[in-house]
Amino acid sequence: MPIDPPAATPRHRTPPEHAALAEVTLEAALAALADPVRLTLIREVASAQEWERSCGSFDVPVRKAALSHHFAVLRAAGLIEQRDAGPRRFNRLRRAEFDARFPGLLDAVLRAQDVEV
């Protein structure tokens, strides 16, 4: 593996990669949603403005390394898009695109009520 030459101009963080929805399988989409932490993330980002929430602004009981992993899974499933702004990474739900790929799935998940205890 070649070594990067020192950058003459200040390097920028490599922007996150996003999945093409056409290549997301149903199984991957369901697996991404079948996790309590990721479900919380999706619900919160769904109920916020686009690009409003940065990755660290979510109240989930995991450390930031695990959180970063969960966001990578959500990106790979085509569920969220991320954009860097300064030191933070902001999120939006890819609702229209995901709906086009899996019609009704995201709505059904977001509408589902949890059981009363």
Next chain:
Amino acid sequence: MPIDPPAATPRHRTPPEHAALAEVTLEAALAALADPVRLTLIREVASAQEWERSCGSFDVPVRKAALSHHFAVLRAAGLIEQRDAGPRRFNRLRRAEFDARFPGLLDAVLRAQDVEV
């Protein structure tokens, strides 16, 4: 645990237990659907008559022990109901009940098209 007394009349196999839909969590439902073998089972049982397909009649690339496990997961997720008839165990999709618990979810999953290769 008490020992069963010898049965005077011929004993019957204990019928399968089915989940109460109210107690099925969204996470459990999604996890049950996020497996290729189980997805195949659900699709095939959905496109057949009720009580038409016995457990062994599905064309999935696993042995019967794993198959039995997958059916247990689908039962626990409230997705299928099973009934014994002779030596076989027949299946039906609990479509109406599952729809009432998670409106639109099963339809979205069954409507989802797989990616063309």
Next chain:
DNA sequence: TTGAGTGTATGGCAACCATCGAACACTTAT
């Protein structure tokens, strides 16, 4: 330049899950 803030990458670990072979239980037919 230094430091604080934010997020990612890596390595390790524990828990979970899908699978199998084997043994078992039950039903039906011979």
Next chain:
DNA sequence: ATAAGTGTTCGATGGTTGCCATACACTCAA
């Protein structure tokens, strides 16, 4: 009684996953 067919349970195994701590990379402000 025997045998064939169907399905479950058990124990073991290998792979995956979720998590953490640590180290690193980048941005911005002081």
